[in-house]
Structure formats: structure tokens, C-alpha cells
Amino acid sequence: MVSKKLLKNMNIEELANKEIQLYDKVCSLNGTIEEKQNQIIALGISNEYNLIFQKYAELCVENIEALKRGLFISWFSFSEPTFLTGINELDKNAEENIVKEINVRIKNNSLDSELNWMIDYYKDWDYIFKEYYNYEHFKTKIMNKEETKLPKIEKQKMENRGQMGIYWSSLNQ
Template identity: 45%
Template sequence: MKLEILSKQELDLHEKVLKLEGTLEEKSDKVVYFGISKQYMEIYQSYSELVAENIEAVKRGLFISWYSKVEPIGLTGIGFLQREAEEQIFRNIDQRLGSKNVDFELEWMLDHYSAWNFAFGSISEFSNLKKQLEREIKIVPPSLVEMSEMNGRGQMGLYWKSFE
């Protein structure tokens, strides 16, 4: 239930960002002014609190962390994220990788995101995650991803559906 609420909040914020007008810089300023980035920070915090019990929260938190570093705030609505929340998400991924408690989707997501290595500059303490991101052999995101599975998954779902 909580994940459904967070997804709806994400999609509502995304719609607000899409309606912003002006240059990218002006949109970025508006994202902050209207509190969109603050609301996104709260959503991210909520995902970080759910990672121990839910791999979907892990995936969405990972996506938000990565997306915040590779796309501008004026396009995503995602600005500053709490370091503690990011560490909690990365720690959980690191533990899951160490105990081989990951699914295929999380693995190919990690491999996809690893192409933007600058987005993961703060992971040196998470050895399993670091190894996963640096490995030579990558899993290519499946070309036959069932796009209906991406519904209700916040901006992460929108991102993956954009590959249709």
C-alpha cells in the first residue's frame, strides 16, 4: 500500500514538473520554489525506510539516486537527496548482493546505471555494490520487458517505459 502511495506522489510531482515553463534554469528554480524537490526528498526518505522489507523500494530508491545525478532538476524534480537515505539504500543493495538476494531486474538495472559511473562516486565502502558496478560482463536490459510491469512504479516506471 505504501509503495502505491509513493508512486502516485511521484507521478503527481512529475506532472507538475512537466507543466513548468521557461528555460531549464528557470524550471530548476521553480522546482525548488514550489517545494517539488523537497517533496521528492521526502519520497526518497520513505523508500530508504522500506528497503529492508521490500526490494521494490530498493529499486525505486536506487533509480532516484541515479536519476538525480544524471538528469537536471528542472526535468526530474529531483534535487538534493539525504546522504543518510542514500547510504541506507546502497548498504541494503550491498548486503543483498553479498547474500545473492537480488533478482534479475535489479541486476540489469545496476548494470544499466553503471554506464554513468560518476553517479556512484560515494560507494567505496560498499564493496559488493562497487564490484557489481565495475564488472566487465553486463546484463543488457531485456528488450522484451513487459512494459505493463512498469505501471505504478513512479518515475522509474516512466523511465523504463520510455524505451518502448
């Protein structure tokens, strides 16, 4: 179990490694859906994931990779069940900080192409972010229903990027 104090000193690569360790634990669990969910909570996996998420939110202004991972985790926590991801309830302040930073980047036209297509992909689940529609630029982007095509995702560019990298790599199989 990683402590908040230890996590504070982790860099982006160490956070990705910790995510993979947690994901491997989730994949190794046995039992029914309910039993797996209970094990995830009892083992502290979802709590550790929330701490990682909070760290990404803390880093997101200076580190666009942390921003991408934080947004992904926020989306993934709603789009996939806990027993598959280990991700449960996330810190709302951290989530809002991520959305706020994306709003600023949209306003300043400073999204990189990767974050841009990621947001376009998430917009099919726009209801997930409904509580953040007070961020005007974010709302406009997430509500834009123009057809966007997912680019060819290079697996090696998704390595060492936590569950986000695993997910995006799986779409090109």
C-alpha cells in the first residue's frame, strides 16, 4: 500500500508503474463481481488509485501527460466497472482541477493533438462530465457532436502510461 507521503515524491513514470501494479492485482483477483469489488476495497486498491489520481491532478498544470491520465481515469471510473479497473470513487476536487486545466487549455488553444482526440473520444459519454458544464470551453468541446475519427494508435507510444496506455493500445488490435 502506497502512502500519501510516499506518493507525493513519485514522478510520472513511477505513477504509471504503480498503476500497472494495481491493475495487475485487479486482474489476479478471483470470485464473483461482488467478491472482486469487495477485495478491491479491502486491499485498498481503489484508495491507492484515488491517491494516484489526486497526484495527477496536482501535476496537471505543468505536465500534460498527468492531465491526460487524470482525465482518462475520471472518464474510465464511470465507463468501466470497478471490478475490472480497480478505480472507484475519485476525489471531486482533483477531478475539478483537471477539468479546469483542460478548460484553460481549450480557451488558450493549447491542447496537443493527442489530448484533443482523447477528448473527442470521451464526448460520446458527455453525461459523465455533466457536473462540470460550468466550464464553458470544456462544455462546448465535450458537447460538440461532430464526427471525429480515432487516429491509428501506436502501441509503443502508449507504453508506460498506466491504464490509459493499456486501454488505448487495446483499441488498435
